[in-house]
Amino acid sequence: MQPRNMSMSGVVDLAAVKAAGEAKAKAEQARAEAAKRAGEAGEAGPSAGAVPPSALVIDVDEAGFERDVLQLSAEVPVVLDFWAEWCQPCKQLSPLLERLITEANGRLVLAKIDVDANQMLMQQFQIQGIPAVFAVVAGQVLPLFQGVVPEQQIRETFAQLVQVAEDRFGIIGIEVDPDAEGAAPAASAADEIPAGPYDALLEAAVVALDAGDLGGAVQAYKNVLADDPGNTEAKLGLAQAELLARVQHMNPQAVRAAAAENPRDPAAQIAAADLDLVGGHVEDAFGRLVDTVRVTFGEDRDAVRLRLLELFEVIGADDPRVSAARTALARVLF
DSSP states (O other): OOOBOOOOTTTOOGGGSOOHHHHHHHHHHHHHHHHHHHHHTTOOSTTTTOBOGGGGEEEOOTTTHIIIIIIGGGTSOEEEEEEOTTOHHHHHHHHHHHHHHHHTTTSOEEEEEETTTOHHHHHHTTOOSSSEEEEEETTEEEEEEESOOOHHHHHHHHHHHHHHHHHHHOOOOOOBOGGGSOOOOOOOGGGOOOOOTTHHHHHHHHHHHHTTOHHHHHHHHHHHHHHOTTOHHHHHHHHHHHHHHHHTTOOHHHHHHHHHHOTTOHHHHHHHHHHHHHTTOHHHHHHHHHHHHHHOOHHHHHHHHHHHHHHHHHHOTTSHHHHHHHHHHHHHHO
16 A cells, blocks of 8 residues: 555646655644643533544545645545446445445545546545545555445555554544544434425335345335336336346446447447446447447337437436437437
């Protein structure tokens, strides 16, 4: 696990961050100052200067990256989770990352970055697909992994990250006080929102997805749509679950090789487009299928067009990439 500097021209400059020895001194100074302030304020006990568990998982944008990631990385390793709302694998990985970060009890912090809202950060980190996970320690970037990986592998990676931070930079993390969380106000009757008629079925679908039961999720969404064909949440969830089910047992190398060798084969291009989308390459998936529509006819063309429409459902009609692809599709059809 070797750290590297990364140029962040236009956002921040990682090369300008202090070197490892200075980072160690800075971290020690920050801890000493926090302890001093806590003493002057009359605080005592293990919670002095500590943060609540909720502070271990934060949302970060381009404007706050230097403060929330670079500066904080002098005190605790910051794990970066690049995700997007439309990315179903992200929804599997992110809760696992949050749980493991919380279990680390201050040895790590998780910074979640929505790539759709932070395109410059995505470009500067050279993100090729999501989910993608990096770490920043004392201003140094360490690529960790891309895609959904087994929990044990993540645990081992995090353990190495903590060890590197301590051995190389003298960074031991931040103190966590479980009692520092503010008590949530009791909800009044006026605040309670009645559950919708399909909330239980939609929740069952989400639970099935989280458990990897794609067949169960597909059926739960279909149950909603059987009674309410226009239910937007169910339509989106069904499209995502069916996509994941299709790619679940694919061999990515074989699928991509077949697509490269057979550019006019609709089945090969459809399979590759599914993989493109799951990997976060939305425009590549759309472009591949539009190009295939252009060179196919009859039933083959219809099959490709219908799959493209299904992938539009996965991303959502309001996404500008969907609008652009719809325009491109119209041009080749008419």
